[in-house]
Amino acid sequence: MKYLLAILLLIFTSCGSGEEKTNIEPQTTLKVALAYKPRSFDPHKHTDSSTLAVTKQIYSNLFSLSETGEIVPELVESYEIKEDGAIIFKLKKGILFHDGKEMKAEDVKRSLERNLKIPVSKVLVEAIDKIKILDEYTLEIIQSNSPSILLHNLAHSSTAIVKENSVGDNEINLVGTGAFRIKDWTISEKVILERFEDYYEEKAKMEEVIFQTIPETSNRLIALETGEIDIAYDISSNDLKGINKNKNLKVINKTSLGSDFVTINTQKITDKRVRQAIEYAVNKKAIVDTVYEGYSSVPKSILSPNVFGYDDSIEGREYNIEKAKILLKEAGIKNLNLGLWIYDEPSRQQMAQIIQANLKEIGIDVEINVLEVSSFLQYTGMGEHDMLIGLWYVSTGDADYGYYPLLHSSSLGAVGNRSFYKNSDVDFLLDQARKTTSNVLRKENYKKVQEIIYDEVPLFPIAYKNYIIGLQKNVEGFIFNPNGNHILSKVYIKKPE
Template structure:
């Protein structure tokens, strides 16, 4: 009988050890820790159209509308809406929506938010067609437009048009470091922005999150981000390099998400500065680049060569553009034709290892056609400031269509009204291009809009203020203990549905 007792004890002990291996306790408990590659420049949702900031700030805020995965628009803070005319949208707000400080959302907050957006470089471009917003009663507003706007509801679903608290900011609070909204999570600690802690908002109108909170960490080095994911220091790692995707897939404790986005990577050429004030020289850059080699060697197949600055997953994409092929002789001919004698320039790159590697291949390609390109690596905030101010010749970057509509690509990036921090860092100005893009903003027929976008993309393709490179996947590593992650191709993921087991 004793022997049987010992045998049972041994079996139970082995079972406990086995369970310990498969159910390793996370140091993060019921909090989910997320790492991304850059520190937010600001948590003010209206300030900058930059992904590291909006990825974090959208957890604190809500917009009037929401864009669903199928591209349809549904109410978020809005309870209902109707168009009284082509230029007047009436919105009724949900009742008893609470801000994190316990106050209730009213029409005054909505009116204040839109007035505030007009003065902010990021949001102003999104509401350019709005003349004014009027309060009807405590839960109703009218949005009066200067002219009809086809992309209006899509723009009002973008996190850069989040609704903020009038009383909170008027009390002197700085939304850049002390955000406070109606979102699923509320701020606990900002620090210096390297580690941003937030807790679940129990009074969230859509239902309190099931996790205690989330924490965002800035870990610029991709290998360090991977290591933190592997040891359980972080639960979710955004923006993983393709070369590390295999490591994530091979780890039994991790899952890999590798999905297409609405983004395009490109080189912006400052058309106001030599040598890129010369069209032939700009087009020559297109022929000099071996895009496929970048896709193959750096992205390992988790990207495709871009045909346009508009992503194929975005409404209005035109797939009939004649692709610029890798043609060294053609590039040399155009350089000769351009008459440019000072064949050198500096390329700004932010401190992303993948972008730096791509820049090195671009540098080698251009050397083959007699162009000396210097690579300058900048910290994220400096990179945004210098490019917004026009203090550059060229830079390597990308743009996410946060609304999945071509308007949010072509109007901010290339319309002359958007030059500077609003998005048109190429400082490109072409009246024919502006005419097509702005016409697409006011017509309601989808096919007519597509035709205007087609013409605009042809013009931009031929002028080459932007050198479209590739459409890459978003690679995300997730600890298997985390459930309920909802992937968003705009990469600005909402995290209110997270759970841990």
């Protein structure tokens, strides 16, 4: 009888175990790996891709940018552009901040005024002269630039609508209206967000999102392969083949609004012939083929083709060692020693090594200086470098954000102009492009800017940046955004069949 009971118990236990396997609980936490640690939860103070990848989930914008570069209302119900360039915004009603208070016109006004006080994001909204509250949900922005520029800039994640709440004598807590809110943001390598149950659109599919910093590309791939994470940002093109061969993984590989480029400090390398020689000597195709394994293209401009103001007729400087040597000879330069600054990332090191070898051929010795990202930004913002390899996302989809921060004399240093380039003609063209309401004139101005930059070479493009994102095969609902601030509220993990 004992043996019969034991057998029956074993049968029932086995049946119960099988039933448990077929009724797997849905995964409620999404794990995302970033290449760099987010710098803070304040989108107004930082424009780096890791910070904004996280803050985009917490805060919403008045507008967003579609994959095709079109402006799409987000917090705005409708808007009207007046003849004088002023814009009237009617906000959606019933949108709650994470503190439970409804967002109203006064909140938007304060958020934009906060942007105006912070140098990093001021460049996006400095055209605003005055903000008038028309009623609880309607405001009018009096501004001096082309309305098109401001609309595009309001889609940048650094102009997200934030609300300041005091939590102590000297401490400010920011709240947003996004699909997720902050659960734990400490000095560790993880940021944990939790679903905001009162989100104004369909609430997020996942209860939690954990952003984990894994600096090494190979380690991000390993974490993806072992199932430690669900999504890995900034996958190297060298790892694409491995992902494609893994039946449990899939990849998104799309063109972004960004480009890699070399910035030359014009205060240190003052002769444009030397700067031209440097560009002639850099084999951009070799970089694209080697570093990106052909998953990119050699650009003519730092603007990608899907950015307003891009001109396909502009000239590009092709690899030509002999021309480079002639220019250096004309400039009377022999045995030049330069420092090339990069932040610590494998593709940057590969690019730097190729550039180092290229410039060696024309008698320029290059020392590669590798820094952690925050140090890189700090010291290059102070002008310590001779050259650097930069990456800039024209996240607004408009040439103004591509050229103004990087080339205008008012943006010298940490704001973006790390070439410390000053040219009154460029300043005038960029200022005029901001003031006119004619997109035709704006395009003409941007074309002239590109022609000047081609001649004076404060910076030059290397490659268009592709976003390569690795995902588990069962990750569904991921919304790609060409500015890098991908949307995670629709993501869910498909249950195994």
